[in-house]
Amino acid sequence: MLTVNNLAKIYGSSCSHCLELTGPAHKSNVCPRCGSVVACANISFQVDKGEIFGLVGESGSGKSTLVRCLYFDEEATGGEARLAPYQDGRVNMLAVSAQQKRFIRNHLMGMVYQYPHLGLKMYFSCGGNIAEKLLDAGFRHVGRMRERAAELLQRTEVPPGRMDDLPATFSGGMQQRVQIAKALANSPPLLLLDEVTTGLDVSVQARVLDLIRSLQQEMQLAVVVVSHDLGVIRLLSGRTAVMKNGQMVEVGLTDQILEDPQQPYTQLLVSSQL
Template sequence: MTDPILSVRGLEKRYGAFIGCTDVSFDVWPGEVVAIVGESGSGKTTLLNCISGRLERSAGEIRYRMRDGRFPDLGHLSEAERRFLMRTDWGFVHQNPADGLRMRVSAGANVGERLMAVGERHYGDIRRTAGDWLSRVEIAAERIDDQPIAFSGGMRQRLQIARNLVTHPRLIFMDEPTGGLDVSVQARVLDLLRGLVTDLSLAVVIVTHDLAVARLLSQRMIVMKGGHIVEAGLTDRVLDDPRHAYTQLLVASIPES
């Protein structure tokens, strides 16, 4: 496909006199993973929340290519259209899985709830699909009736991934998806994510401060500082030949293995 699935132009978010992000423009194509990197306070999470509709922008355009071919600005959609989009065609993977799960209902119900949002009503089919997805994210089928509060951090994150992907969305937003996990668990979740993104041809916008995560998952990278994009390009090019002084500093700070 030659047309982007998401297009951002001149995006700005202000909190009074403070600038969260400004003059941000980029496109995301179907099947592409774009990483947004930068230190704390660089504006990357503000940007993610604006383009995912979780935060109201101050200025700019955010256009999304609907399944029927329309390419509207998100601000022109009705509230019902935006809510449906977020429950079906989009996913959002939080750093803290508890923010993206219902902790007091079963693992199967967490996944099945998204299926019901797209019209599934047959209990047997919903439970079977939920079980298939739990297996796909390496959660044992016999844990389908367990609540997420009984799961480890890595299992909760994998459950959140299953909940987001069960409706076959076309665009996923990820906010530091491995940030709160132990190193060994991070590696397992990253390997799972990489496989699913490839298998499902997902478009992904991922925010991370970890350049190793960006290199592993993304094809393109956006580097932010002080709310501005200071460098953007193919991930390997940005990391192997950084041109902006701030990017050079970030790359130089990676511990040598």
């Protein structure tokens, strides 16, 4: 469904040494020559239809930057990403026009941000937030949009009676459910989740994770899940990549990564979270 090749994102002017002088081996993502931040480099992976792919790594390793580049919140500095339903996966979506990127984002992707205020307008009704995504996806009929919003809220276990309330008045767990409802509004084949449950109480977290699993199975979504919490990754993802200093240090079946990590960094990460 999604194929990423050599994606890179550099913040700063960059020089010809940025890539060779940063990364796990250099223990830093800052280029010593020019001071640019190599937030992502040499990132390659694939996610199949109906698969949850995990991205794990310490703070600053580049996880959010990666999904933000895929969602076009940030412009990647280099590399390719192909989405099977867009031009049969033949076109690098990182290099298309802004208008085409809007089309891809509105019709083929959903995103849930770590902080609800990044994905929701807090002083816009909950239904209005979902309608925003529906309008982007080409819905026009107001009655039909309300129906669809109610359907989505019910599916994400937000009482539909709260459709006209402001997300600002919701609990953290419920705000994340509204974000999930909004992300799914256009029935996207690809869903990007950035630390969806970080900051939620453990019991609330478990329910949101359950919800994500059942939605993913029901809709056969391809999902990229970002988390620094191995528990979340263990529960959700079939395959996982470990990131450090902007690069992937290990990728494989989640069970194998957790039970028998090959790279010293992964071993450290796993043992520190046991």
